[in-house]
Amino acid sequence: MSSLTEETSTSESSDAVAPIREAFNRHVEDLDTAPSWWKTAKAESFETFAKLPAPNRSMESWRFAKLKGLELSDIQFAALPSISDAASLVEKSNFLDNYAGRFVFGDDQTLQADRISPELAEKGVIWAPFREAITKHADIMKDYFMKQEADLGSEKFAALHQAFLENGALLYVPKGVEIEEAFIVYNWSINAGSAIFPHTLIITEDFAKVKVVEANLSASEDAAAFSCGVNHIFAGVGSTVDYTLLQNFNEKTLGFQINSNIAGRDSNVKTISVNVGCQRYRSETHGQIKGPGSKVEMLSLAVADNEQEIDQRTLQTHSAANAVSDLLFKNALIDDARTIFSGLIKVDPGAQQTDAYQTNRNLLLSNTAEANSLPGLEIDANDVKCSHGATTSQIEDDEIFYMLARGIPRAKAQELIVYGFFEEILERIECPTVAENARQIIQAKFKKRLAKQSQAKS
Incomplete structure (x- = not known):
């Protein structure tokens, strides 16, 4: 596939699509046991991908993003070799000691499937990999899979995701079932040039309660890869969903993550993202507040160094009255890292007494780092309380001086300040061990940075 250049284009050229089409045809041929509806949906998605234009400068949804260099020409859109170190990756998938269910995927292959207890199964809970769900739970998949459309700029990549999707996790929690232990999904990127398509689909019926953790990780620091993930949450009346994503791919990976949720009446949905990895990473998060009395929290933190770019696009859509969203x-x-935040609160005419907040805060640890913020409001109701804001600042000199005066090296002082900056979000992760793993991932990034600096000096 050719580079997604700065130039405007109406669609991908046939020459650019041809090698991916060949890979897609091989992909479909390998789906010999898949149901026909699944193959048909994939074929339709691929045609959508082929017809949609590549991101270009005329698109407001790609404002400030670097378009040159978003290449997929070296990616293998095909079946990959078997994974020889599966056991070691399963052993490393240890963010939770106790869990209600666990899947470990490596290059979209199932490395480990820890199923739910008989007690949960008797209550009607479903925890299944997609390869199984498309046959055993076809009705649920037809009703919910990819039913929340991507609408923040990455529609083309969402279509690519559905076309090449190999596996994923389906979680269905029936009415009134509350589960204390979390479900967890590990998505490992392993082979150089691989393309993975993580997908987690969460459905909670009325008054259900569940926690889900997803970890996107690289098996090595050197294998350049492509990840295009999707997470969809459907929260029923009075239900509670807590979702945490830890993204720590290596810094040679190109990553996309498309998240959305639909909050029913009186439901509570909280999503937290911790983003540390990828050379280029774009996340899109759409909170759809469709039920009165519902509350949606959308939280994220990111640490970027070197020349990383983290591009964040969000939308809070209020279409029901008396509801809350907090972003x-x-x-x-x-270093030369850059971030983009573009967020919009949209309040429909009938969504009176909406209470919505949107905040983006950026902390610059170098003079060459760049943070772009575009918060916005679109309000069509007259009885609302909405606010948005963005701040970008450097570490105060007196904060650094205070620590230097006590013998703390400058680099360590910066690290400690960053920890304090993020704690407001980390402390809201429901699973303490997951929160601690998030802290360790951030700490490891600083240790790696210090090691490189020491090598450069020696």
């Missing part, structure tokens, strides 16, 4: 995105930038 907080925090970014810490080092």
